[in-house]
Amino acid sequence: MGTKGKRRRFSASFKSKVAIEAARERATLTELGKKYQLHPNQISQWKQQLLSTAEELFEEHLGKEKEQQEALIEELYKKIGQYQIELDWLKKKLAMSVIEKRRLVGRHPQISLTRQCQLLGLARSAYYYQPAGESDFNLELMRQMDEQYMRTPYYGVRMMYGYLRRRLDYPVNVKRVRRLYRKMGLEAITPKPNLSKPNAEHKVYPYLLRHVTVERVNQVWSTDITYMPMRQGFLYLTAVMDWYSRCVLSWELSNSLDVSFCLAAVKTALAMHGKPEIFNTDQGSQFTSNLFTGLLLDNAIQVSMDGKGRATDNAFVERLWRSVKYDYLYLRVPESGLELYQGLSQYFEEYNNDRPHSSLDYRTPAEVYFR
Structure with a gap:
């Protein structure tokens, strides 16, 4: 009879090292897997555990005030029953996406994972x-689709299928x-018909910029994801x-497409x-x-959202993506x-400080923003 291979065991320090490197977002999960001889799914799980517990780790150092607060919470937990604990816990966790909910599930002294x-x-x-x-084939497809989409953003699924199948002969x-x-x-x-109802858990805010003249810095900010x-993978x-x-x-x-890196970008800009x-x-x-919306509202910022299917409402960021991809990425x-991070660092430095814009009377964005 054959013998089973021993199950690999990893120290806490090794797990934290890999999770921290994954959380830095400078390498794909595939790259990290090859580097440490791990499956990408294992690295992703460690990263999520790190992100979900990081805030609690830092809160341990808040001093006496935090200790008193924890003592009070512990005393309150002893006075109430399991049912009340579950109700209080549930109220804090509602209105979350699937990704956010997954990050909230973890070890709890009185509530099982199933519950x-x-x-x-x-x-x-x-x-x-x-x-x-x-797969490598899917990565190549995604690269071709991304380039074609930048040229023809009106291509839906079937038109892109026709392009890949007939023009490029991809099976x-x-x-x-x-x-x-x-x-x-x-x-x-x-324009699209209203085929689906919005998620009731997430409030959609109205578009506030129609007929608004933007005439000063810090009047309107916007963001998006691309x-x-x-060559190997994507970010x-x-x-x-x-x-x-x-x-x-x-x-x-x-x-990954979770909300954490969007929050990090906004927090950096605000700071x-x-x-x-x-x-x-x-x-x-x-x-x-x-x-995300809570971060903006807590800072007394008005929240504006594009109309569904109306990318032109956020045209400035869409033009930025086109510039990034045609001037650098392609x-x-x-x-x-890591090479992508270094390249983008150099590109955005040149974009802000060296590249003139005709709409800015051929001044650079930095000249206008920091004047």
């Missing part, structure tokens, strides 16, 4: 699910193209832009440049989440996440 999933309305299969990496079907469209966050820019292909890019000056105030990369009067986004799940395709 947490039930209270959050999250299927256990959705909690344990870890997506597999894309694909409509189902695969539709799945990759969703993974890349692409959507044809055309897909960034590399997602988000950026915060000032509308009046076209200045890129902050940006972040991520190997470095103050705050805008209005913040405009599309209706993506990251931007309609309570975590000319010098990066080999790794």
Whole structure:
């Protein structure tokens, strides 16, 4: 009889090292898996555990005031029953996306994992699910689709299928193209019928910029997410832009489409440049989440959202993505996440400080924003 291989065991320090490197968003999960001889799903799980517990770790150092607060909470927990604990816990966790709910589920002294999933309305299969990496063929398809979409943003799934099948002779079907469209966050820019109701858990805010003249810096900021292909794998890019000056105030990369890297970009922009009067986004799940809109409302910022299917409402960021891809990404395709990060750092530095804009009377965004 054959012998089973020993199960690999990893120290806490090794897990934290890999999770921290994954959270830095400078490499894809596939790259990290090759580097540390791990499956990408294992690295993704460690990253999520790190993000979900990081805030609690830092809170341990808040001193006596925090200790007193924890003592009070512990005393209150002893006075109430299991049912009240579950109700209080549930009230704090409602109105979350699936990704956000997954991050909230974890070890609790009185509530099992199964019960947490039930209270959050999250299927256990959705909690344990870890997506597999894309094949080399799918990565090539996604790169071709991204380039063609930048030229023809009105291409829907079937038109892109026709382009890939007839023009490039790729053996694909409509189902695969539709799945990759969703993974890349692409959507044809055309008017659409109202085929679905909005998620009742996420409030959609009205578009506030119709007939509004933007005439000063920090009047309107906006953000969006785009897909960034590399030779091996891909990352997602988000950026915060000032509308009046076209200045890129902050940006972040991520190997997953959760809300955390969008929050990080906004927090950086707020810390470095103050705050805008209005913040405009599309209706993506990251931007309609309570975590994202709550950050803006807590800073007394008005929230504006594009009309569904109206990418022209956020045209300045869409033009930025076109410039990034045609001026940098498609000319010098990066080999790794680190190379992409370094290339974008240099590109945005040149974009803000060296590249003149005709709409700004041939001044640079930095000249207008920091004048």
